[in-house]
Amino acid sequence: MLWRIRHRAPQSSRELRLGIGDDCALLRPAAGEELAVTTDLSIAGRHFRLGIHPPEAVGHRTLARGLSDLAAMGARPVAAFLSLGLPRELAVAKRGRTWVDRFLDGFFALADRTKTALAGGDLAESPVAMADIVLVGAVPRGRALLRSGARPGDLLYVTGALGGAAAGLRLLDQTSARKKGASFSISGRNADLLAPHLYPEPRLAQGRRLQQQALATAAIDVSDGLSTDLAHLCSESRVSAEVDSAILPSHPAATLNDALNGGEDYELLFTASPKARIPRSISGVAITRIGRMLPIRKGRPPVMLVTAKGKEPLEPRGWEHFS
Amino acid sequence: MLWRIRHRAPQSSRELRLGIGDDCALLRPAAGEELAVTTDLSIAGRHFRLGIHPPEAVGHRTLARGLSDLAAMGARPVAAFLSLGLPRELAVAKRGRTWVDRFLDGFFALADRTKTALAGGDLAESPVAMADIVLVGAVPRGRALLRSGARPGDLLYVTGALGGAAAGLRLLDQTSARKKGASFSISGRNADLLAPHLYPEPRLAQGRRLQQQALATAAIDVSDGLSTDLAHLCSESRVSAEVDSAILPSHPAATLNDALNGGEDYELLFTASPKARIPRSISGVAITRIGRMLPIRKGRPPVMLVTAKGKEPLEPRGWEHFS
Numbered sequence: 001m002l003w004r005i006r007h008r009a010p011q012s013s014r015e016l017r018l019g020i021g022d023d024c025a026l027l028r029p030a031a032g033e034e035l036a037v038t039t040d041l042s043i044a045g046r047h048f049r050l051g052i053h054p055p056e057a058v059g060h061r062t063l064a065r066g067l068s069d070l071a072a073m074g075a076r077p078v079a080a081f082l083s084l085g086l087p088r089e090l091a092v093a094k095r096g097r098t099w100v101d102r103f104l105d106g107f108f109a110l111a112d113r114t115k116t117a118l119a120g121g122d123l124a125e126s127p128v129a130m131a132d133i134v135l136v137g138a139v140p141r142g143r144a145l146l147r148s149g150a151r152p153g154d155l156l157y158v159t160g161a162l163g164g165a166a167a168g169l170r171l172l173d174q175t176s177a178r179k180k181g182a183s184f185s186i187s188g189r190n191a192d193l194l195a196p197h198l199y200p201e202p203r204l205a206q207g208r209r210l211q212q213q214a215l216a217t218a219a220i221d222v223s224d225g226l227s228t229d230l231a232h233l234c235s236e237s238r239v240s241a242e243v244d245s246a247i248l249p250s251h252p253a254a255t256l257n258d259a260l261n262g263g264e265d266y267e268l269l270f271t272a273s274p275k276a277r278i279p280r281s282i283s284g285v286a287i288t289r290i291g292r293m294l295p296i297r298k299g300r301p302p303v304m305l306v307t308a309k310g311k312e313p314l315e316p317r318g319w320e321h322f323s
Numbered sequence: 324m325l326w327r328i329r330h331r332a333p334q335s336s337r338e339l340r341l342g343i344g345d346d347c348a349l350l351r352p353a354a355g356e357e358l359a360v361t362t363d364l365s366i367a368g369r370h371f372r373l374g375i376h377p378p379e380a381v382g383h384r385t386l387a388r389g390l391s392d393l394a395a396m397g398a399r400p401v402a403a404f405l406s407l408g409l410p411r412e413l414a415v416a417k418r419g420r421t422w423v424d425r426f427l428d429g430f431f432a433l434a435d436r437t438k439t440a441l442a443g444g445d446l447a448e449s450p451v452a453m454a455d456i457v458l459v460g461a462v463p464r465g466r467a468l469l470r471s472g473a474r475p476g477d478l479l480y481v482t483g484a485l486g487g488a489a490a491g492l493r494l495l496d497q498t499s500a501r502k503k504g505a506s507f508s509i510s511g512r513n514a515d516l517l518a519p520h521l522y523p524e525p526r527l528a529q530g531r532r533l534q535q536q537a538l539a540t541a542a543i544d545v546s547d548g549l550s551t552d553l554a555h556l557c558s559e560s561r562v563s564a565e566v567d568s569a570i571l572p573s574h575p576a577a578t579l580n581d582a583l584n585g586g587e588d589y590e591l592l593f594t595a596s597p598k599a600r601i602p603r604s605i606s607g608v609a610i611t612r613i614g615r616m617l618p619i620r621k622g623r624p625p626v627m628l629v630t631a632k633g634k635e636p637l638e639p640r641g642w643e644h645f646s
Contacts, residue, residue: 021470021471021559022470022471022559023361023395023543024360024392024393024398024460024467025359026358026360026462026467027358027360028358029351034340034350035349035350035352036346036347036349036350037347037349037350037404037443038346038348039404039406039444039445039457041406041446043448043449043450046447046449047447070346073345075347081360081457083363083364085364085366119360123364124370125366125369126369126453127366127450127451128449128451130408130449132406136360148344148345219346220346
């Protein structure tokens with residue numbers, strides 16, 4: 001099993017001196033760079049559902065979650081470590097390909113495309129399927145994009161479209177309910193609508209450009225939902241924010257609630273000085289201004305939503321780690 | 324919850340530039356050093372049992388597993404990342420301290436003592452308790468202890484005593500069976516006998532000394548059991564080995580089977596040139612020569628056990644990741 005993973009893993013990365021097979025992997029950042037490290041835990045029944053998510057999509061999403069954190073720091077992927085806990089029937093087959101083989105198909109397709117070497121990991125039998133991903137990235141010393149750099153007066157931007165993942169999950173739920181658990185095809189128009197949920201694209205090129213050209217003052221990825229992640233950014237930067245609902249770039253299938261609280265879009269939310277020249281798109285992904293940063297004022301909620309009817313507080317209603 | 328962890332975490336480490344609170348932690352190795360990274364997954368019912376293991380011991384063992392991998396590379400701890408998946412009742416209490424509070428007591432007691440900063444992690448609700456630990460250590464470039472450096476003619480050594488963890492687990496099982504699930508006190512002679520299982524001590528000082536003085540040609544930690552880990556070392560070094568059962572440093576409570584196959588002792592198993600002057604102890608822990616390395620010979624098992632009756636194959640009978 002570990003042998004199978006070892007032989008499928010891309011082993012190439014300049015910074016990876018020693019990969020799978022020893023007690024530890026060895027990583028050596030290039031001169032002038034430092035390493036960014038993040039972990040993300042996915043558990044069946046909570047972050048994915050074995051009954052509705054294709055294994056390839058679970059593998060893709062596991063890696064995408066970690067890569068998205070690197071993107072939000074402006075870091076370039078160097079190595080990944082994958083810990084899998086799996087029920088026996090997902091990992092061991094009498095014949096044919098197992099769930100974990102298909103999980104790894106999705107995982108390695110994205111790893112190859114983003115030049116992410118699998119440097120190690122762990123595998124254990126578990127009554128519940130779970131995957132913990134560690135991503136290590138490289139970024140010029142002292143120049144990573146942080147959550148804490150936003151200043152009052154900065155403008156607020158987001159990449160791509162919001163709410164597509166939540167809308168896709170709803171469609172997946174409806175489709176699988178109609179099929180009553182039978183496997184259903186993901187193709188044609190469905191595939192387009194499901195893609196933001198099943199195969200989100202981490203915004204690595206966009207994060208790197210913001211970092212390299214020092215365009216952003218702060219950044220975070222939208223993993224828990226705009227309302228929640230913007231609250232995190234405001235808290236770390238000690239500022240407040242105003243979001244204009246009329247100019248939010250919503251996915252065509254998304255409701256306003258999906259766009260504000262949906263989560264798992266893995267777009268980048270960032271702030272920039274009003275003097276910064278922010279491009280309209282980076283590597284084919286649109287960049288949209290959605291609001292502005294303000295000083296904290298006592299008695300005013302940290303995030304306000306501007307609508308046609310006026311201003312209202314935007315409470316963090318995205319993903320909670322203990323719901 | 325994350326707030327509670329964040330405020331308990333030691334934040335100090337020269338290499339840790341940014342800890343909990345952003346999308347990633349930032350690590351900068353010192354000049355001339357590289358980073359060693361390892362992950363270890365523990366799942367309730369498989370690596371620990373909620374009914375018999377005190378939460379403090381589960382926290383200690385989670386960190387010790389990762390630190391032991393650093394010790395086996397001769398690395399010094401720099402930062403840890405902890406991912407916890409927990410059933411609601413272990414993490415949220417109406418009043419008083421929760422299971423996770425006590426888990427963190429054990430975790431941070433060892434983290435403080437070994438100067439390991441908690442740099443990040445993740446927390447999720449899970450039907451099964453699980454902990455995944457990532458350890459990052461620092462080691463001089465190109466000078467880490469590897470599994471692959473053993474040569475025919477090298478002598479084989481182990482730190483401390485073997486089989487104590489397996490003997491301790493047996494005692495714990497017997498004691499808890501007699502108490503029928505009621506909580507039982509761990510004190511006096513019991514505490515001594517249970518310590519190798521509940522509170523194993525990662526051999527960080529020993530690994531660093533072997534690395535700094537270039538005493539060892541190869542090293543691995545005994546996590547899965549001597550028979551299994553020695554087979555790993557032989558496989559990575561492309562050598563075979565002979566272990567002398569008469570000179571094995573067994574724990575007083577351990578059987579020969581415990582010492583050979585028990586696992587979780589977290590001692591260091593290493594090889595050294597016959598010319599190397601290996602001390603009898605390092606930082607108060609005994610070092611014992613237990614065998615020697617040989618060339619691979621076709622038809623001969625990779626590891627042989629020498630007993631009073633002659634030589635017999637020593638099959639890897641330690642921990643299996645899918646049993």
